[in-house]
Amino acid sequence: xxxxxxxxxxxxxxxxxxxxxxxxxxxxxxxxxxxxxxxxxxxxxxxxxxxxxxxxxxxxxxxxxxxxxxxxxxxxxxxxxxxxxxxxxxxxxxxxxxxxxxxxxxxxxxxxxxxxxxxxxxxxxxxxxxxxxxxxxxxxxx
Numbered sequence: 001x002x003x004x005x006x007x008x009x010x011x012x013x014x015x016x017x018x019x020x021x022x023x024x025x026x027x028x029x030x031x032x033x034x035x036x037x038x039x040x041x042x043x044x045x046x047x048x049x050x051x052x053x054x055x056x057x058x059x060x061x062x063x064x065x066x067x068x069x070x071x072x073x074x075x076x077x078x079x080x081x082x083x084x085x086x087x088x089x090x091x092x093x094x095x096x097x098x099x100x101x102x103x104x105x106x107x108x109x110x111x112x113x114x115x116x117x118x119x120x121x122x123x124x125x126x127x128x129x130x131x132x133x134x135x136x137x138x139x140x141x142x
Contacts, residue, residue: 024048025077025085028070029105031097032062037089056095067130074131083108096123105131 026038027047032054035047047063054064065073074082086106092098100123103109113121 022085024065024069024073025082026089027051027063027065028073029082029086029089029101031093031095031101032056032064033093034062034091037091039090056093062093067126071130071132079105079108096120097126100124100127 023038023040027033030037035041038047040047048065048069050069051063051065053061055061082105086101092102096119099120103111104124104127111120111124113124116124
């Protein structure tokens with residue numbers, strides 16, 4: 001490996017201001033992502049070895065973290081830190097899963113499941129399976 005080469009799984013040198021933990025938190029708070037959405041300006045491959053490509057409703061392919069990876073990344077992270085990281089995301093997907101993240105993590109809101117369309121109810125369930133926050137457990141949504 002050359003002196004300037006980036007070890008596998010580590011952010012590229014141009015992303016040095018963002019450490020790996022911060023980048024993984026950002027990726028966890030996006031239902032799917034592209035590297036530049038995380039603040040990484042490299043486009044030459046996968047940033048995290050535990051990411052995989054998914055096809056979304058539009059037919060486009062994006063990167064995604066498995067829910068078990070999300071769970072381990074956010075474990076023990078206070079809601080205030082998750083909200084800070086979420087607030088620094090400049091681009092987010094427009095799907096139901098991202099709606100759940102934006103509403104329950106970003107805005108810290110509550111949801112009335114009886115008033116939601118089915119795709120958003122499923123998204124809230126998805127979020128509650130991997131995000132273990134005390135403020136969510138007391139809500140009717142989880």
